[in-house]
Amino acid sequence: MGKLTVVSPTEAWLEGGRVAPRWRRKGIATALIAHRIAYARDRGFRVLRFSTASDNTPIHRAARHFGFTRVGALSRREATARPGQLPVRATPAQERAVLQRVGRLVQLGHGWEWREITSRDVRSAIARSRVFVSGKGVGAAAILGDRYEKTLMIAAIGGPVAPLTELLRALRAEARRRELDDVSFYVSNAEDRRAARAAGYTRPWSGEVYLFEKRFTRRAG
Numbered sequence: 001m002g003k004l005t006v007v008s009p010t011e012a013w014l015e016g017g018r019v020a021p022r023w024r025r026k027g028i029a030t031a032l033i034a035h036r037i038a039y040a041r042d043r044g045f046r047v048l049r050f051s052t053a054s055d056n057t058p059i060h061r062a063a064r065h066f067g068f069t070r071v072g073a074l075s076r077r078e079a080t081a082r083p084g085q086l087p088v089r090a091t092p093a094q095e096r097a098v099l100q101r102v103g104r105l106v107q108l109g110h111g112w113e114w115r116e117i118t119s120r121d122v123r124s125a126i127a128r129s130r131v132f133v134s135g136k137g138v139g140a141a142a143i144l145g146d147r148y149e150k151t152l153m154i155a156a157i158g159g160p161v162a163p164l165t166e167l168l169r170a171l172r173a174e175a176r177r178r179e180l181d182d183v184s185f186y187v188s189n190a191e192d193r194r195a196a197r198a199a200g201y202t203r204p205w206s207g208e209v210y211l212f213e214k215r216f217t218r219r220a221g
């Protein structure tokens with residue numbers, strides 16, 4: 001099986017690739033990917049993405065074969081809830097600054113699925129009190145996702161190390177205020193990693209999530 005999920009009017013997502021063990025290495029996954037690429041192109045999607053574990057060699061090979069580019073290597077960080085200074089909520093006037101601070105993508109749900117973040121996402125998250133900021137003039141920003149079990153999920157985050165560290169610490173206090181166990185998010189660059197370490201976040205597993213992307217150019221006519 002293989003699923004194509006529509007994550008926005010212009011972005012499609014591949015997931016659920018599974019081939020029964022005795023049918024593996026016969027090109028079935030490759031054929032299912034080829035089918036979905038053709039479908040996404042025909043339906044006019046601008047971009048097709050998927051994520052996979054950093055050790056999933058068959059899928060990396062298939063990605064290369066079909067001209068996907070690796071656009072991210074994401075690694076999870078977690079920290080327990082603990083008392084401390086609570087984070088500051090963003091105001092509607094900070095919408096643009098928040099959008100500039102957080103990374104390009106927002107995580108959907110608690111799985112390995114992302115799509116591009118829009119100003120509308122930020123606006124509605126601020127209206128629902130789900131955006132926190134720190135530092136002068138929105139030094140760093142974080143957008144909460146839906147709570148998952150007893151974890152405070154951060155769906156998008158970003159900013160320079162100092163304000164980001166402060167924000168990550170405050171989010172641990174926010175988790176505590178909500179009587180949750182911990183905070184969880186994905187780091188995608190060196191600044192995120194440094195801030196996470198400084199704020200006491202650790203890596204629950206050593207692997208990474210690779211994010212692949214294939215852009216379609218519009219056909220003439």
Ligand SMILES: CC(C)(COP(=O)(O)OP(=O)(O)OC[C@H]1O[C@@H](n2cnc3c(N)ncnc32)[C@H](O)[C@@H]1OP(=O)(O)O)[C@@H](O)C(=O)NCCC(=O)NCCS
Pocket residue numbers: 016017018019020023024025026027028029030031051052053056057058059061062065
């Ligand atoms: C990953 C999976 C879907 C691949 O299915 P498949 O039908 O065996 O894949 P294909 O036969 O189309 O092979 C794809 C490529 O990977 C290579 N490959 C397949 N199995 C491999 C293995 N165990 N080690 C190294 N390379 C492998 C193939 O040779 C092929 O590369 P090529 O085109 O350069 O020759 C299958 O192994 C599976 O169901 N795994 C468990 C679930 C999973 O990991 N799903 C993907 C989540 S993103």
